[in-house]
Amino acid sequence: MNGPRLRRLRSHLMVGLMALAVVLAVIPLLLILGTLVAKGASSLNLAFFTKMPVPAGETGGGVLHAIVGTLLIVGTACLIGLPLGIGGGIYCAEYPGSRLAVGTRFVADVLNGTPSIVVGVFAWTWIVSPQKHFSALAGSVALAILMIPMVTRTTEEMIKLVPNSLREAALALGYSRWRTSLTVVVRTTLPGIVTGSLLAVARIAGETAPLLFTALGSQYLSFKLDQPMAALPLVVFNYAIGPYEEWHQLAWATALVLILVVLVLSAAARLATRRKFSLHG
Amino acid sequence: MADGTPRIATERLSAMYGKATAVKDVTLPFAANRVHALIGPSGCGKSTFLRSLNRMHELTPGGWITGRVLLDGEDVYASGVNPMQLRRRVGMVFQKPTPFPTMSIFDNVAAGLRVGRRPARAELAETVERALRGAALWEEVKDRLRTSALALSGGQQQRLCVARTIAPQPEVILLDEPTASLDPQGTQRIEELMFTLKRDFTIVIVTHNMQQAARVSDTTTFFYLGAMIESGPTRQLFTSPSREETEAYITGRFG
Numbered sequence: 001m002n003g004p005r006l007r008r009l010r011s012h013l014m015v016g017l018m019a020l021a022v023v024l025a026v027i028p029l030l031l032i033l034g035t036l037v038a039k040g041a042s043s044l045n046l047a048f049f050t051k052m053p054v055p056a057g058e059t060g061g062g063v064l065h066a067i068v069g070t071l072l073i074v075g076t077a078c079l080i081g082l083p084l085g086i087g088g089g090i091y092c093a094e095y096p097g098s099r100l101a102v103g104t105r106f107v108a109d110v111l112n113g114t115p116s117i118v119v120g121v122f123a124w125t126w127i128v129s130p131q132k133h134f135s136a137l138a139g140s141v142a143l144a145i146l147m148i149p150m151v152t153r154t155t156e157e158m159i160k161l162v163p164n165s166l167r168e169a170a171l172a173l174g175y176s177r178w179r180t181s182l183t184v185v186v187r188t189t190l191p192g193i194v195t196g197s198l199l200a201v202a203r204i205a206g207e208t209a210p211l212l213f214t215a216l217g218s219q220y221l222s223f224k225l226d227q228p229m230a231a232l233p234l235v236v237f238n239y240a241i242g243p244y245e246e247w248h249q250l251a252w253a254t255a256l257v258l259i260l261v262v263l264v265l266s267a268a269a270r271l272a273t274r275r276k277f278s279l280h281g
Numbered sequence: 282m283a284d285g286t287p288r289i290a291t292e293r294l295s296a297m298y299g300k301a302t303a304v305k306d307v308t309l310p311f312a313a314n315r316v317h318a319l320i321g322p323s324g325c326g327k328s329t330f331l332r333s334l335n336r337m338h339e340l341t342p343g344g345w346i347t348g349r350v351l352l353d354g355e356d357v358y359a360s361g362v363n364p365m366q367l368r369r370r371v372g373m374v375f376q377k378p379t380p381f382p383t384m385s386i387f388d389n390v391a392a393g394l395r396v397g398r399r400p401a402r403a404e405l406a407e408t409v410e411r412a413l414r415g416a417a418l419w420e421e422v423k424d425r426l427r428t429s430a431l432a433l434s435g436g437q438q439q440r441l442c443v444a445r446t447i448a449p450q451p452e453v454i455l456l457d458e459p460t461a462s463l464d465p466q467g468t469q470r471i472e473e474l475m476f477t478l479k480r481d482f483t484i485v486i487v488t489h490n491m492q493q494a495a496r497v498s499d500t501t502t503f504f505y506l507g508a509m510i511e512s513g514p515t516r517q518l519f520t521s522p523s524r525e526e527t528e529a530y531i532t533g534r535f536g
Contacts, residue, residue, distance in 0.1 A: 169379035174369035
C-alpha cells in the first residue's frame with residue numbers, strides 16, 4: 001500500500017493550489033494600491049487636506065471641500081441608516097419566524113444586490129426632482145438606503161451567534177423581552193454590530209453613482225445639507241474625466257485618500273472584532 | 282414534608298410543543314425546604330416539566346400547557362399573573378453555565394436585583410456578597426469582583442449562576458442538570474451547596490445522574506415517556522420502587 005504517501009502528496013498539491021489562488025486574488029489588490037501610491041502620493045501634502053481647489057491651469061490646491069463634504073454626507077447617512085439598520089437587524093434576529101422579519105430579510109437581500117446607481121436615481125426621483133434642486137441630504141438618503149440592508153443583515157447574523165442559553169438566563173431572572181434584547185443580547189454582540197456598521201460605512205464612503213444625481217458636487221466649501229456638496233468620490237470622477245494633467249494628478253491623490261479612509265475604517269472594524277474575541281478567550 | 286401546603290405543586294399539568302405532548306397529566310407537590318429530584322431517560326419530559334414551573338416552556342416556539350401550577354396555592358398561569366414577576370420568585374439555573382459575558386462578576390450577581398427597582402449601592406453590595414457566600418464562591422472572587430465573569434472556571438461560573446439566581450431571594454430554585462457540563466470537583470461543590478441552600482429555598486433539580494439524585498435529594502420522581510411513573514422519598518424510591526419501570530431504570534436496564 002502506498003496510500004499514506006499518495007495522500008500526503010495530494011494534500012500538499014491542494015494546499016499549493018489554494019496558496020496560488022490566494023496570491024492571484026491579492027495581486028489585483030496590491031496593483032491598485034501600488035498604482036495609487038505611485039501616482040497619487042507625490043501630490044499629497046498638507047495643502048491637499050487644508051486648501052480649496054485652484055482654477056484650472058494653476059498647480060497646487062487641495063480637496064478640503066470634498067473631505068468636509070464626504071464627512072457630512074456619510075455622517076448624515078449614518079444618522080439615518082444606522083438606527084434603522086441596527087433596529088431592523090435586532091428585530092429580525094429576535095423574532096426570526098415572524099412575517100415581518102421574513103419579508104424584511106427578503107427585501108434586504110434584494111436591496112443588497114441592487115446597483116447603487118438605481119438607488120441614486122430613486123433618490124433623485126423622490127427628493128431632488130420634487131425639490132427642484134440637488135442637495136447633500138438627498139445624497140445622504142441614497143447612501144443610507146444602501147447601508148440599511150447591509151447593516152440589517154450583519155446585525156442579524158451577529159445576534160444569531162449569541163447562544164439562546166444566554167437569552168434564557170436573562171428571561172429566567174425576570175427580565176422582559178426587550179430588556180433581555182438590549183442589555184444582554186445586543187450588549188454581548190456590540191463589537192460585532194460595530195464591525196458590521198463600520199464595514200457598511202466604508203462601503204458607502206466610496207460610492208459615486210448615487211451621489212451623481214443627488215449631492216452633485218460643488219467647487220466650494222459648504223456646510224448646508226440642503227445644497228449641492230462636494231464629496232471625495234465625485235472629485236475623483238470630475239478630475240479624472242477632465243482634460244488637464246494637473247486634474248489627473250489630483251484625481252489620483254484623491255483616490256488614494258479615499259482608499260486610505262476606507263482602509264482606516266476597515267482596520268477599526270477589525271480592531272473592534274478582535275477585542276470581542278479577547279473578551280471571550 | 283412536615284407542613285401541609287406544598288411550596289409549589291402541579292395539578293394535572295400537561296406540556297405540549299405544538300401538537301406533540303411532552304408531559305402528560307402530572308400532579309405533583311413539592312414541599313418547602315426540600316430537594317426534589319426529577320429523574321428519567323433523555324426525552325422523558327422532565328426538563329419540559331421543570332420549565333413549565335416558571336413559565337419558561339411557553340417561550341419555546343409552539344410551547345403551551347394545560348392544567349395548573351400552584352405557587353403557595355395560587356395558579357401561576359392565572360390571567361393576572363405576570364410571568365416576569367413569577368420568574369423572580371422561581372429562579373432557574375441551566376445545564377451550561379451562562380454568565381453574562383459583558384458583565385463583571387459583581388454585575389452578574391446583581392443582574393437580577395436591578396430588575397424592577399434600583400437598590401441603593403450599599404444594599405446592593407451587601408446582597409451580592411450574601412449571594413456569593415450562599416453559593417460558596419465569595420472567598421474565591423472577593424478580590425476580583427470587577428473582573429469579567431468569563432475568567433472563572435466552568436464550576437465557578439456555575440456557582441456564579443447559582444449566586445445570581447439566589448440573589449433576588451426567590452422561593453423556589455429550579456436546577457436543570459446543573460452539573461452536566463462540570464468536572465467531578467465542580468459537581469461535588471454544587472451538590473454540597475444544595476444541602477445549605479435548602480434551608481432557605483425549595484429546590485427542584487433535574488438530573489440524569491441517578492447517583493446524584495440519591496445523594497442530594499429528599500424526594501425523587503421518575504418520569505418516563507412524558508408521564509410521571511413514581512414519586513416518593515428518595516431512599517424508598519431507590520431501595521424499594523413500587524413500579525416495575527422504575528426498578529428497571531434505576532437498575533440500569535434501560536435509559
